[in-house]
Amino acid sequence: MSKQSGLTKANRIVVDAMGGDYAPHEVVKGAVESSTKFGIEVILVGQPEAIQGELSRYTYDSTRLRVHPAEETIGMDEDPIRAIRRKKNSSIVVGMNLVKEGEAAAFVSGGSTGAVTAGASLLLGRKKHISRPALGVTFDSLNGPVMLLDVGANADCKPHHLVQFAEMGNIYMGKIFNIANPRIGLLSTGEEDFKGNKLTSSTHALLAKADINFVGNVEGQDIPKGGADIIVTDGFTGNVVIKLAEGMGEVLMRLAGGSKNGHSVIEAAKTRVLNHTAGALLLGVNGNVIITHGKSNADAITYSIYLAEQMIEQGVTEAIGN
Amino acid sequence: MSKQSGLTKANRIVVDAMGGDYAPHEVVKGAVESSTKFGIEVILVGQPEAIQGELSRYTYDSTRLRVHPAEETIGMDEDPIRAIRRKKNSSIVVGMNLVKEGEAAAFVSGGSTGAVTAGASLLLGRKKHISRPALGVTFDSLNGPVMLLDVGANADCKPHHLVQFAEMGNIYMGKIFNIANPRIGLLSTGEEDFKGNKLTSSTHALLAKADINFVGNVEGQDIPKGGADIIVTDGFTGNVVIKLAEGMGEVLMRLAGGSKNGHSVIEAAKTRVLNHTAGALLLGVNGNVIITHGKSNADAITYSIYLAEQMIEQGVTEAIGN
Numbered sequence: 001m002s003k004q005s006g007l008t009k010a011n012r013i014v015v016d017a018m019g020g021d022y023a024p025h026e027v028v029k030g031a032v033e034s035s036t037k038f039g040i041e042v043i044l045v046g047q048p049e050a051i052q053g054e055l056s057r058y059t060y061d062s063t064r065l066r067v068h069p070a071e072e073t074i075g076m077d078e079d080p081i082r083a084i085r086r087k088k089n090s091s092i093v094v095g096m097n098l099v100k101e102g103e104a105a106a107f108v109s110g111g112s113t114g115a116v117t118a119g120a121s122l123l124l125g126r127k128k129h130i131s132r133p134a135l136g137v138t139f140d141s142l143n144g145p146v147m148l149l150d151v152g153a154n155a156d157c158k159p160h161h162l163v164q165f166a167e168m169g170n171i172y173m174g175k176i177f178n179i180a181n182p183r184i185g186l187l188s189t190g191e192e193d194f195k196g197n198k199l200t201s202s203t204h205a206l207l208a209k210a211d212i213n214f215v216g217n218v219e220g221q222d223i224p225k226g227g228a229d230i231i232v233t234d235g236f237t238g239n240v241v242i243k244l245a246e247g248m249g250e251v252l253m254r255l256a257g258g259s260k261n262g263h264s265v266i267e268a269a270k271t272r273v274l275n276h277t278a279g280a281l282l283l284g285v286n287g288n289v290i291i292t293h294g295k296s297n298a299d300a301i302t303y304s305i306y307l308a309e310q311m312i313e314q315g316v317t318e319a320i321g322n
Numbered sequence: 323m324s325k326q327s328g329l330t331k332a333n334r335i336v337v338d339a340m341g342g343d344y345a346p347h348e349v350v351k352g353a354v355e356s357s358t359k360f361g362i363e364v365i366l367v368g369q370p371e372a373i374q375g376e377l378s379r380y381t382y383d384s385t386r387l388r389v390h391p392a393e394e395t396i397g398m399d400e401d402p403i404r405a406i407r408r409k410k411n412s413s414i415v416v417g418m419n420l421v422k423e424g425e426a427a428a429f430v431s432g433g434s435t436g437a438v439t440a441g442a443s444l445l446l447g448r449k450k451h452i453s454r455p456a457l458g459v460t461f462d463s464l465n466g467p468v469m470l471l472d473v474g475a476n477a478d479c480k481p482h483h484l485v486q487f488a489e490m491g492n493i494y495m496g497k498i499f500n501i502a503n504p505r506i507g508l509l510s511t512g513e514e515d516f517k518g519n520k521l522t523s524s525t526h527a528l529l530a531k532a533d534i535n536f537v538g539n540v541e542g543q544d545i546p547k548g549g550a551d552i553i554v555t556d557g558f559t560g561n562v563v564i565k566l567a568e569g570m571g572e573v574l575m576r577l578a579g580g581s582k583n584g585h586s587v588i589e590a591a592k593t594r595v596l597n598h599t600a601g602a603l604l605l606g607v608n609g610n611v612i613i614t615h616g617k618s619n620a621d622a623i624t625y626s627i628y629l630a631e632q633m634i635e636q637g638v639t640e641a642i643g644n
Contacts, residue, residue, distance in 0.1 A: 077514075142573055152511060155519035189474060189561040192399075197477035197558040220562040221569025236519040237559050239511040240542040244563060247543025248570060251464055 012104035013308045015301070017046030018073045018091040020110025021294050027110065028054035030301025035065040040309050043104055045070050045095040070094035073111075076294075080114035084122055092116055096123040099287040106288035106308035110279070110301070116291050117153050117282060124287040127321050132157070133284030134165045135235070135291070136172065137242055143226025145177050151238035151280060159203040162186070162232045163210055168283040168320055169230035170212050175314035176307070185218030185228030187237060193217065199234060279304050281311070288317050334426035335630045337623070339368030340395045340413040342432025343616050349432065350376035352623025357387040362631050365426055367392050367417040392416035395433075398616075402436035406444055414438055418445040421609040428610035428630035432601070432623070438613050439475050439604060446609040449643050454479070455606030456487045457557070457613070458494065459564060465548025467499050473560035473602060481525040484508070484554045485532055490605040490642055491552035492534050497636035498629070507540030507550030509559060515539065521556060601626050603633070610639050
């Protein structure tokens with residue numbers, strides 16, 4: 001990232017300083033780094049004293065990094081919709097409203113996925129033609145980046161939802177990873193058209209007619225192997241997939257604990273294949289929303305902020321429609 | 323395995339010599355080993371010339387290992403039900419009929435999962451009270467063996483199917499792994515009861531009332547971590563899980579290819595966590611049926627035959643009911 005220009009409110013990114021297991025420490029650190037190294041304009045939203053306490057450790061340009069107060073926080077175990085409706089002064093609601101009011105163009109949070117998703121739908125609103133916003137992650141496969149969506153916003157899906165996921169993924173992978181005509185696969189239980197469940201069977205027929213590069217059914221192994229650039233699935237299956245991948249990474253690290261070399265090999269492989277370090281993107285709402293992993297450190301936060309900036313610059317949200 | 327007694331037809335195991343990527347070579351090798359080392363009585367079913375050609379490499383006890391002819395084979399891409407109905411002289415149909423007629427007590431095959439499953443349902447028949455036979459695999463988690471079912475026999479499931487899967491898994495893990503009162507989890511998207519999709523939500527209520535040790539919802543990471551002894555899910559999700567796990571193992575091996583030490587660490591970890599070497603068990607039919615992995619080598623075949631023998635000795639199929 002080279003740009004030092006364009007520091008208008010159209011490029012500002014709101015970062016939820018209170019979201020994630022290592023908030024506010026790692027979040028503030030990542031925000032400072034994004035601002036100082038990459039010249040990104042950041043608004044840290046959250047409890048001012050806590051944020052200022054962290055900020056006092058660093059030298060930063062206050063024209064590019066400022067604090068916006070939000071006294072409340074939404075816990076990981078709170079009912080998402082109720083929390084968004086009641087906690088008007090929470091970092092998620094206040095941050096999302098800054099995007100809604102045009103004070104910033106993206107919201108980055110490591111808070112409750114449910115609360116951020118609900119907040120985006122309720123406060124920013126969904127795109128008119130998108131029935132269900134979707135959460136997407138990208139895995140770094142043997143064959144380049146692979147986007148998987150939905151990974152948890154919609155546990156029960158209809159075939160046309162998956163078609164919309166494919167169309168949104170198509171725009172995202174084209175604009176962010178510069179993949180022309182990305183290969184879109186439908187996660188199923190066999191390559192043959194007839195394999196799968198009722199949902200994939202009906203979805204297959206719709207995807208085949210859609211104006212995308214549909215390559216047919218793909219299977220579980222195609223995620224790490226990169227059998228498609230975009231893999232669509234219902235949010236239940238997608239959520240099981242990302243948690244299994246993450247769990248396997250953790251378990252492999254523990255098993256390799258006794259061997260330093262083995263440990264480093266697995267660490268590298270894990271980072272490469274099993275992780276989705278950029279967090280999840282919420283596509284289909286009126287704003288760029290990135291949900292970072294709850295365990296994000298400063299580097300992961302910085303990467304998510306960078307990605308948010310790319311989404312703004314490439315106009316991902318606008319390209320999806322109104 | 324120590325027993326040298328009980329070599330009656332009640333303990334015989336039919337092995338499909340034609341099933342799997344390395345058939346008949348590795349299958350025959352595994353069958354010979356099971357017979358000579360462990361004293362298991364094996365019937366190899368398939369093309370006699372091909373089997374005899376392989377058998378000529380070994381010394382074996384012909385009272386414990388014999389060949390039963392079946393000239394046809396069922397390919398991996400054939401429609402399962404049609405193939406079972408038409409190819410009466412295929413190794414799968416002939417082998418399954420040997421079990422049906424009481425000539426043997428178990429059938430082990432590395433052939434098409436769909437064909438073996440269809441053959442078992444059509445020829446052996448399902449247990450009266452089991453609506454849907456299920457395919458189960460066991461993973462070796464950080465916390466001991468974890469059984470996952472269904473992994474592909476039933477892409478679309480109803481809540482009561484998953485309850486039956488839990489009950490069958492309960493018997494299997496109790497008898498084969500000697501786990502008293504195994505912890506049974508429902509694969510979902512969050513630990514909280516309300517998390518998941520419509521299927522898990524209805525299933526959760528039924529499992530809570532069933533006479534099993536139901537520990538609630540578990541998530542993807544609980545498979546490698548061993549968050550339950552038995553994890554039930556629909557066959558679509560389960561199939562995605564086993565293929566993802568297998569694909570990750572392969573990809574990790576390739577990434578670690580440059581480092582000998584790293585390679586061996588990943589190999590060990592992969593064997594431990596990512597594999598389900600024993601193949602899949604088909605529970606809920608009138609017979610012990612094991613579907614070995616298509617890529618099984620002789621050791622994996624031997625292990626599957628050993629497992630079949632354990633299922634016979636422990637009376638798993640009988641314990642599930644009539």
